[in-house]
Amino acid sequence: MARMIEATKHPYGPSVGRLVDRLAALPGIGRKTAERLAQHLLGCDEDDALGLSDAIRDVRQSVHHCQRCFNLTEGDLCDICRDSRRDQHVVCVVEQAKDLLSLEATGIFGGLYHVLGGRIAPLSGVGPDDLTISQLVTRVRKEGVTEIVMGTNPTLEGDGTALYISNLLANDNVRITRLARGIASGSVLEFANREMLADALRGRQDF
Amino acid sequence: MARMIEATKHPYGPSVGRLVDRLAALPGIGRKTAERLAQHLLGCDEDDALGLSDAIRDVRQSVHHCQRCFNLTEGDLCDICRDSRRDQHVVCVVEQAKDLLSLEATGIFGGLYHVLGGRIAPLSGVGPDDLTISQLVTRVRKEGVTEIVMGTNPTLEGDGTALYISNLLANDNVRITRLARGIASGSVLEFANREMLADALRGRQDF
Numbered sequence: 422m423a424r425m426i427e428a429t430k431h432p433y434g435p436s437v438g439r440l441v442d443r444l445a446a447l448p449g450i451g452r453k454t455a456e457r458l459a460q461h462l463l464g465c466d467e468d469d470a471l472g473l474s475d476a477i478r479d480v481r482q483s484v485h486h487c488q489r490c491f492n493l494t495e496g497d498l499c500d501i502c503r504d505s506r507r508d509q510h511v512v513c514v515v516e517q518a519k520d521l522l523s524l525e526a527t528g529i530f531g532g533l534y535h536v537l538g539g540r541i542a543p544l545s546g547v548g549p550d551d552l553t554i555s556q557l558v559t560r561v562r563k564e565g566v567t568e569i570v571m572g573t574n575p576t577l578e579g580d581g582t583a584l585y586i587s588n589l590l591a592n593d594n595v596r597i598t599r600l601a602r603g604i605a606s607g608s609v610l611e612f613a614n615r616e617m618l619a620d621a622l623r624g625r626q627d628f
Numbered sequence: 629m630a631r632m633i634e635a636t637k638h639p640y641g642p643s644v645g646r647l648v649d650r651l652a653a654l655p656g657i658g659r660k661t662a663e664r665l666a667q668h669l670l671g672c673d674e675d676d677a678l679g680l681s682d683a684i685r686d687v688r689q690s691v692h693h694c695q696r697c698f699n700l701t702e703g704d705l706c707d708i709c710r711d712s713r714r715d716q717h718v719v720c721v722v723e724q725a726k727d728l729l730s731l732e733a734t735g736i737f738g739g740l741y742h743v744l745g746g747r748i749a750p751l752s753g754v755g756p757d758d759l760t761i762s763q764l765v766t767r768v769r770k771e772g773v774t775e776i777v778m779g780t781n782p783t784l785e786g787d788g789t790a791l792y793i794s795n796l797l798a799n800d801n802v803r804i805t806r807l808a809r810g811i812a813s814g815s816v817l818e819f820a821n822r823e824m825l826a827d828a829l830r831g832r833q834d835f
C-alpha cells in the first residue's frame with residue numbers, strides 16, 4: 422500500500438491532518454468518517470484517546486504467530502493448539518487467521534488448524550515459500566496427521582494453493598478433504614450463480 | 629462515559645480484546661467493525677499500525693484551544709484569528725469546534741468565531757461557568773465587537789444558551805443576530821416538520 426508522506430492540510434494543523442490520513446487508510450473508513458473520528462479523539466477524555474493509542478501499540482508488541490499453527494496469539498502456542506481435548510490428527514488449512522475465527526465460530530470443527538499466511542498468487546509475487554507450506558508438510562509427517570481439511574477460499578488462487586499442497590502430500594498417508602461447496606444456506610436458487618449451482622449439483626447428497 | 633475495566637475476552641488474547649473494546653467505543657463503530665479494524669491493525673505493516681498509534685498521541689499533545697476563540701489549533705492562535713483580512717468585529721458563537729468547521733466550509737462568513745465548548749444543559753450539569761461565556765463577554769467589551777451571530781444548535785439547549793448570552797450582553801452596544809431558520813434547501817415541504825414550517829413562515833423573505 423502506498424504510504425502518504427505529506428499529510429493532508431487540516432485547519433487545526435498538520436498533526437490532525439496526519440491523524441485523518443491514518444484513519445482514512447483503515448479499511449471501510451472514508452475521509453468523512455475519518456474526520457469525525459479525529460474530532461472525537463480530539464474531544465474525548467485524554468485517557469480514552471491515549472488508551473486507544475496504547476492498545477494499538479500493545480497488540481503489535483504482544484500478539485505474534487503460534488509456533489505450531491501460525492494462528493495469532495499472545496503465548497507461544499495458541500488456545501486451540503494448547504487444548505488437548507481437540508483432535509490432534511485432523512488439521513484444517515486456512516489462508517488467514519481471521520478465516521480460522523470464522524470457522525471456529527461455527528463450533529463444528531474439533532481438530533487443529535494451520536494458517537498459511539496467504540495464498541499462492543503469482544501475479545502478486547506470492548510463492549509457496551512466502552507461506553507456511555513447508556511447516557505444514559513437516560507437521561503432517563511429524564505429528565501423525567491423518568486428515569487435512571482444505572479451508573482455503575473457493576477462488577482461483579485459494580483452489581490453486583490447495584491443489585499445490587495436496588500434490589506435495591500425494592505420497593503421504595494422509596486423507597485430504599475440502600470444505601463442501603454448493604448453494605449457500607438461506608439463499609435462493611434464483612440468485613445463485615452458475616458456478617455455485619454446478620458445485621451443488623456435482624456434490625449432491627442423499628436425502 | 630463508562631470506562632470498561634475488564635477487556636472482552638478474545639481468542640488471540642487480552643490485548644486484542646482491549647483493542648476491540650477501544651475501537652468499539654468510537655462513535656459509529658460497532659463490535660463487528662471494531663473486530664475487522666483490529667484484524668487489519670494486526671495484519672498491516674508495522675509502520676502503519678504504529679503510525680496511527682503515534683498520530684493519536686500527537687494530536688492530543690499538539691492540539692489545544694486557541695487563546696482567543698477556543699477553536700482547536702497547534703499554535704497560540706488559530707488560523708482564523710491570525711488572519712488579519714477577516715472582519716475582527718463580527719463574531720460567530722458556536723458550541724463546538726466542529727460546528728465552526730461546518731460553517732467555515734460554506735466560505736460565506738468573513739468574521740471571527742467563539743467556541744463555547746458546549747451548551748448550557750442543567751440536566752447534564754453543564755452551567756454557564758463550564759463554557760467560555762465569560763471570555764466571550766470580555767472579548768466583546770475589549771475587542772470592540774459590533775455583531776454577535778448566534779450559531780448555536782437550533783435545539784432547546786442551544787437556544788437557551790444563546791438567550792442566556794444575549795441577556796448578558798443586553799446593555800452592551802452589540803448587535804445580536806442568529807442563523808436563519810426555515811425549510812432546508814433541497815428538501816421537500818411534505819417532509820418538513822411543523823417546527824421547520826413555522827420558522828419558515830415567521831422568517832419569510834421578500835422575493
